[in-house]
Each structure stands twice: as C-alpha cells, then as structure tokens.
Amino acid sequence: MSVNTKNNLTWEEYITEDAVKIHDIVLPLNKNNKAELLLCSDLHIGNPVYNQTKIPLKVLTKETEILSSNETMRILSLGDDMEMISLRPKSHLAHGRVPLMKEEAETYLNIWKNNLWQIIGKVSGNHEFRATLELSKLGLDSLGIPIIDKEIMKNNPNCILAEPERGLILRIKVGDSTYYGYIAHGSGTSITEEYHLKRVLNNILPNIDFVALGHIHKSFSNNYPVLNIPSVGISPIKKNRIGVRSGTCVPYLAYAEKNVYPCSQLGNMLLTFNTDKIIIETDNVIQKSLIGD
Numbered sequence: 001m002s003v004n005t006k007n008n009l010t011w012e013e014y015i016t017e018d019a020v021k022i023h024d025i026v027l028p029l030n031k032n033n034k035a036e037l038l039l040c041s042d043l044h045i046g047n048p049v050y051n052q053t054k055i056p057l058k059v060l061t062k063e064t065e066i067l068s069s070n071e072t073m074r075i076l077s078l079g080d081d082m083e084m085i086s087l088r089p090k091s092h093l094a095h096g097r098v099p100l101m102k103e104e105a106e107t108y109l110n111i112w113k114n115n116l117w118q119i120i121g122k123v124s125g126n127h128e129f130r131a132t133l134e135l136s137k138l139g140l141d142s143l144g145i146p147i148i149d150k151e152i153m154k155n156n157p158n159c160i161l162a163e164p165e166r167g168l169i170l171r172i173k174v175g176d177s178t179y180y181g182y183i184a185h186g187s188g189t190s191i192t193e194e195y196h197l198k199r200v201l202n203n204i205l206p207n208i209d210f211v212a213l214g215h216i217h218k219s220f221s222n223n224y225p226v227l228n229i230p231s232v233g234i235s236p237i238k239k240n241r242i243g244v245r246s247g248t249c250v251p252y253l254a255y256a257e258k259n260v261y262p263c264s265q266l267g268n269m270l271l272t273f274n275t276d277k278i279i280i281e282t283d284n285v286i287q288k289s290l291i292g293d
Contacts, residue, residue: 022180023160025120026173028072029275035174037271038067041078041125041185041214042248045111046104049250050083059249059266060111067115075118078214078246079125079185081108081148101131105147116155121170123162125185125214132164169205175275179209186215193220197243201226210242210271210280219247219269221282242280244269 027035043050043060050056067073082104109116124132128145152159162168167184182205186196193216200211201224224241247268272281 022169022171024171030072035273036073038075039212039246039269040075041246042080044083044250045107046083055251056249074120076183077122079123080127084127084131109151116152119152119159121160121168124164129164174273181210182208183212186213191216193245212244214246217248218245219284220245
C-alpha cells in the first residue's frame with residue numbers, strides 16, 4: 001500500500017490539457033441495476049493458429065452469444081484484433097500482406113457484425129501499429145484498420161478511437177457513481193501479469209479506479225489499494241483500484257511456444273460496476289462458459 005501526496009489534485013488538474021483527454025461514457029444498467037463491460041483483445045485473426053484450429057472461433061462465438069443476449073453490455077476493444085504483419089516484418093513482404101489484411105478485417109466484421117454497436121472504446125495493439133508503420137514506409141495504406149474503424153463508427157458514432165500507441169482515460173458514469181479507468185494494449189516482452197499494471201497505477205495514474213491491458217494473452221485481475229490524502233490534517237482514505245489483463249482467444253502462438261511462455265488463458269474479462277458505491281467486480285465469464293463444451 002502506498003501513499004501519494006498528489007491525490008489532493010482534481011483529475012482536471014492532474015491530467016493537464018496537453019496530455020491525455022478524459023473521455024466521458026454513460027453505461028446503461030442491466031436488470032440487476034449494474035453495468036457491464038467486456039474487455040476484448042488479442043483475437044489475432046489471420047494468425048496460422050487462428051486459421052488452423054477451431055478454438056478461437058469457438059471462444060468468439062461464445063462471446064457474441066453472451067453479448068447478443070445482454071443488450072446493456074458494452075465492449076472495450078484493447079487491440080491486436082488482427083495479425084496484420086508478423087513480428088519484425090521485412091519491408092519487401094509488406095506488399096503481399098496487404099490483401100491478407102483486408103481479408104482479416106472482413107473476417108473480424110463478419111464475426112462482430114451484430115455487436116459492433118456495443119463497442120464504445122477501441123485502442124490499437126502492437127500488431128496494428130507495426131503494420132501501419134511498415135506500410136507507411138512504402139506509401140501503402142494498412143486497409144484493415146480503416147475498414148474496421150469505419151464500420152464501428154457507422155454502428156456507434158459515439159465510439160472513442162484512440163490514437164496509435166496511445167491509451168484512453170475514461171470517466172464512466174454508472175447510476176450515481178463515477179469511475180475513472182485507463183485502457184491500453186500494453187507492450188514489451190514481459191509476460192508478468194502485474195508488470196505494466198503496477199507501472200500505470202504507481203507512476204502515472206494514482207487516482208484511477210481501474211486499469212485494463214491486453215497483450216500477454218492472460219486473463220487476470222487484482223486489487224491494488226492506495227491511501228488518498230484529501231488535504232493536510234484529514235485522515236487518509238483507503239481507495240481500492242483494480243488492475244485487469246483481458247485475455248485472448250488463441251491457444252498458443254508459435255513465438256510463445258518457441259520462448260516457452262505459459263499457455264494462453266482463453267476468454268476475455270468482464271468488468272461489472274455497481275451504481276451506489278465504487279465497486280468493480282471482475283470475472284472471465286467466457287472461460288467458464290467453455291468448460292464442458
């Protein structure tokens with residue numbers, strides 16, 4: 001547990017105008033008077049593992065079934081939806097990848113066609129960014145990303161799209177409660193669940209209620225309490241913060257096996273928000289629904 005003396009600042013003071021904008025979202029309530037956000041990431045559509053096994057489509061089918069039966073549920077997309085260009089691509093291979101990127105985008109849209117309107121925030125992953133970067137060097141358009149973003153915005157004009165390599169700070173209204181959250185894809189070779197979560201919570205956004213990252217293909221959540229000091233002479237207030245890793249739908253990519261990484265944890269995490277007080281519950285409902293299938 002740590003004490004941060006900056007917590008007497010308001011969010012508008014802490015996040016300066018020349019830094020990251022705070023985006024406002026109002027979540028609808030379900031029949032239990034709660035709000036739900038599905039954290040969807042690391043689909044890797046187009047990867048050989050995605051194409052050669054039935055597991056990813058099985059996971060995504062479960063997710064779309066759950067979303068379609070819960071119209072108040074919303075989606076935060078945390079990146080690496082498509083494989084795009086594989087690790088450290090050669091520029092001369094990029095030309096050949098462009099048609100495949102378009103196919104990946106069309107596959108994505110076909111899977112999510114009935115649920116695009118539920119996507120309220122979207123960040124890019126390292127695969128999307130790398131593809132865009134490599135293709136821009138050749139004067140080419142990545143094709144896939146604009147196709148997907150255009151369709152998402154057509155179905156939900158209020159969806160918030162992050163800039164490349166940037167996350168989103170969200171101010172989420174749930175009934176009478178207001179939550180602050182930060183979403184990003186994540187980066188680097190570390191496969192430790194807490195590595196980037198702690199960096200964000202301790203060094204960047206101490207006042208946040210939750211941080212959600214993807215990238216490492218694990219579903220994980222933990223509570224990180226902090227002591228807020230409202231002002232001099234006022235007793236510290238314990239604040240609970242949630243750190244979440246979203247999960248994936250691909251079982252085991254080639255580079256993971258090569259580096260002897262742990263097997264992927266299938267399914268994506270669901271955040272549930274209370275209306276009367278600041279409480280966030282986390283659960284991998286997709287993983288549970290796959291047991292016994």
